[in-house]
Amino acid sequence: MxxxxxxxxxxxxxxxxxxxxxxxxxxxxxxxxxxxxxxxxxxxxxxxxxxxxxxxxxxxxxxxxxxxxxxxxxxxxxxxxxxxxxxxxxxxxxxxxxxxxxxxxxxxxxxxxxxxxxxxxxxxxxxxxxxxxxxxxxxxxxxxxxxxxxxxxxxxxxxxxxxxxxxxxxxxxxxxxxxxxxxxxxxxxxxxxxxxxxxxxxxxxxxxxxxxxxxxxxxxxxxxxxxxxxxxxxxxxxxxxxxxxxxxxxxxxxxxxxxxxxxxxxxxxxxxxxxxxxxxxxxxxxxxxxxxxxxxxxxxxxxxxxxxxxxxxxxxxxxxxxxxxxxxxxxxxxxxxxxxxxxxxxxxxxxxxxxxxxxxxxxxKEDRTVIARQRQTLDAVHRIFPDPVAYFDHNGMIGDFHKMNLLMTPWGMEQYRASRENSYRSAMQSRPVPLLLENDALLTEVMTGDRPAGILSAADVAALRGNYLRYWGPVWIAGKRVPGSVPSVRAEFLVPGDYKVVGSPLRVDGSVYDPGSIVPIDRGIHELSTQEDRDTLLLWADAAEPPSAHPPRGDLFVGF
Incomplete structure (x- = not known):
């Protein structure tokens, strides 16, 4: 010894x-x-x-x-x-x-x-x-x-x-x-x-x-x-x-x-x-x-x-x-x-x-409730999108789908800022990205916050906020909200594909579509106007109905 x-x-x-x-x-x-x-x-x-x-x-x-x-x-x-x-x-x-x-x-x-x-x-x-x-x-x-x-x-x-x-x-x-x-x-x-x-x-x-x-x-x-x-x-x-x-x-x-x-x-x-x-x-x-x-x-x-x-x-x-x-x-x-x-x-x-x-x-002191929320969220994503699609999120939470953005960690955000590129907008222009999963405070701030400056570029923030709508809890899908209070709007679509009309009849580039109709949308600027005095939605048509269960309340991750 x-x-x-x-x-x-x-x-x-x-x-x-x-x-x-x-x-x-x-x-x-x-x-x-x-x-x-x-x-x-x-x-x-x-x-x-x-x-x-x-x-x-x-x-x-x-x-x-x-x-x-x-x-x-x-x-x-x-x-x-x-x-x-x-x-x-x-x-x-x-x-x-x-x-x-x-x-x-x-x-x-x-x-x-x-x-x-x-x-x-x-x-x-x-x-x-x-x-x-x-x-x-x-x-x-x-x-x-x-x-x-x-x-x-x-x-x-x-x-x-x-x-x-x-x-x-x-x-x-x-x-x-x-x-x-x-x-x-x-x-x-x-x-x-x-x-x-x-x-x-x-x-x-x-x-x-x-x-x-x-x-x-x-x-x-x-x-x-x-x-x-x-x-x-x-x-x-x-x-x-x-x-x-x-x-x-x-x-x-x-x-x-x-x-x-x-x-x-x-x-x-x-x-x-x-x-x-x-x-x-x-x-x-x-x-x-x-x-x-x-x-x-x-x-x-x-x-x-x-x-x-x-x-x-x-x-x-x-x-x-x-x-x-x-x-x-x-x-x-x-x-x-x-x-x-x-x-x-x-x-x-x-x-x-x-x-x-x-x-x-x-x-x-372990919080044993979070893993159930994680399972529920992933089950909801796979219910809404039975087949894999491209998506944005913080960390690649949906392993079998195709993540289109860098890790949103401190190191990843340093890489993003150093590139000086609008990489989210570029990703949306390279292929359709119909899903955004809001699984981090950074994405919450980008999608719903008032001061996203310093997180993503102004062009990327505009691209994300202008092309996705909240669908179920942290799940956002490609879509547009057309306000009924204005005669018409010109909106840029960065996620091309088929969209479903939800709400009231909608005029798209001069053609009128009834609720439930499928509208093929190309990437670019389109003119939209409602036929009634209420908001109308255009939602990604391939998204299935969301789960009937309420979205999970609480964080999807625990801190260190």
Whole structure:
């Protein structure tokens, strides 16, 4: 134990029992927790991958793993719940790896407490099973760290390391943020090899295996992507297209990854500490505890390397709540020394109880009503549009339809403003977009607010407000309202197709149509006038009757 007093093995049963309880509670959250916006986007990307609409191999390995999801019974919520079960398994693997890494530096009870500290952290409890890159890449990277920290250099361990570390960049390129942890453990292994001449060469097998593993997985993944077949069928070079798409993605991601100054998600950092105070206290104690405990200098450096990953919160831009699933894993593995200090005053059972209590507080505050509203909304969309259509929304919530706008996240809106283009109007001019789903406050402000300036361009706001009418709750469809109080109006239609007259007879470009009539409308300016002194509607004819049930009241997403 390197200087620590070995306590009875049965003390590890306390944190193990709490871990088991929390895993049972967290498993229930798979089915009751609101689907987050980017979980819907991940599902949308899976759908696009299967249809050949994704050409970059990097950051799309999840799409291959879940390519069986499209076509399954149910809507996007049901698909995501199934995928969450796999992510839950990834989290369990991460817990095992965290305990295994910690065991290299501390006793069994402390190692189990490290895993418990991770699982009970508020944001991990809420997002550890989410359909995102974080649970997957955390399992892969902590697995690689475990192999490097604990396993002898054998053909099997090198192969496992190559597969785990090599697959990480294909999940997300933010895996590079673990480099200090890997470098520190590599230095530990090198320092423990003494003066062996062969040791550096044998250890070099690990990074070599990671590079080879990445290359093999990348080549196989890119060559067998549905998009590669589509590109090849049109006479294009699939490999060159994949490389170009990956290069563009890397360039855009690197430019957006880091920041200088105040953390953009500082409130979430504060909230994370407030809902996980035990973890926060152990984290603050760790630098002192690591250098006070009886360990070799390389061991202390290794623990410091694991702990240093937390500093990425001050340089990595996209460090929202779900990022803590990724960033806290190596940090938790380094909490052994601070737990040893804590255990001088607090027994293992009490520490386990403390972690449990704060986790239960987070669990108790879960809003379990939102996921039902999400299901109801998606069911309504599929009822109104039985066949897929193009649409606008915040995050790709309707996975099997074709999203026509960028993600309306802070990063996506930065891209929108930087382009200086009226991309919504351009999208409407490229193909009919009969649906708009108002599933975010940004879209609510655009469609109903008085001051949308700064969200979208004036041309895009005018295009959206002038071509869609609210149909059912957050569902807007292509349409026009013709006021009966004016003789006639000249209106621009950006969604060409068949429209149905609702209300009173309507004159369109000189021809009169009775209520219920279908009017073919081309893209462009049309003259409209009502035949009676009341408003008349032109609604997208292919939209089915809306559900008879009232639209859901309340938000479609929960905040962080």
């Amino acid at each position: 390197n200087g620590n007093v070995r306590l009875p093995e049965r003390e590890a049963l306390w944190p193990l029992a709490v871990i088991a309880l929390l895993l049972v509670l967290q498993f229930s959250m798979i089915f009751t927790r609101s689907i987050n916006w980017d979980e819907f986007y991940w599902n949308y990307e899976i759908e696009a991958f299967v249809k050949g609409g994704v050409s970059r191999p990097l950051q799309t390995l999840h799409a291959r793993l879940f390519s069986w999801l499209p076509g399954r019974p149910g809507n996007a919520v049901d698909h995501i719940v199934l995928a969450r079960c796999f992510m839950f398994a990834c989290e369990i693997a991460s817990l095992c790896f965290i305990a295994g890494i910690a065991r290299r530096f501390t006793g069994r009870a402390n190692a189990c407490l490290c895993a418990l500290a991770y699982l009970s952290a508020g944001y991990v409890l809420q997002h550890g099973f989410s359909l995102r890159s974080d649970p997957m890449v955390t399992a892969a990277l902590t697995g690689g760290l475990y192999v490097l920290a604990r396993r002898k250099i054998t053909a099997l361990s090198v192969l496992c390391f190559g597969l785990l570390a090599g697959s990480a960049p294909l999940i997300t390129i933010k895996c590079i943020l673990y480099l200090p942890a890997f470098a520190a453990l590599f230095w530990l292994r090198l320092s423990e090899s003494g003066r062996s001449i062969a040791a550096p060469g044998r250890l070099a097998l690990y990074p070599a295996a990671a590079v080879i593993g990445f290359a093999v997985i990348y080549l196989v993944h890119s060559a067998t992507m549905p998009a590669a077949a589509l590109i090849a069928s049109t006479g294009g070079d699939a490999a060159a297209s994949a490389a170009k798409a990956s290069g563009a993605m890397i360039g855009a991601s690197v430019r957006a990854m880091f920041f200088i100054g105040a953390p953009p998600y500082l409130p979430m950092m504060i909230k994370s500490a407030s809902i996980s105070p035990a973890f926060a206290v152990l984290l603050l104690l760790s630098p002192i505890a690591i250098w006070r405990i009886t360990l070799t200098r390389p061991e202390k450096l290794a623990l410091s390397g694991l702990l240093s990953v937390i500093l990425t919160l001050f340089v990595y831009r996209n460090s929202a709540a779900y990022y803590y699933v990724f960033v806290l894993a190596p940090v938790a593995a380094a909490l052994g020394p601070s737990l040893s200090l804590a255990r001088k005053r607090v027994p293992v059972w009490a520490l386990s109880t403390i972690f449990l209590v704060f986790a239960l507080l987070v669990f108790a």
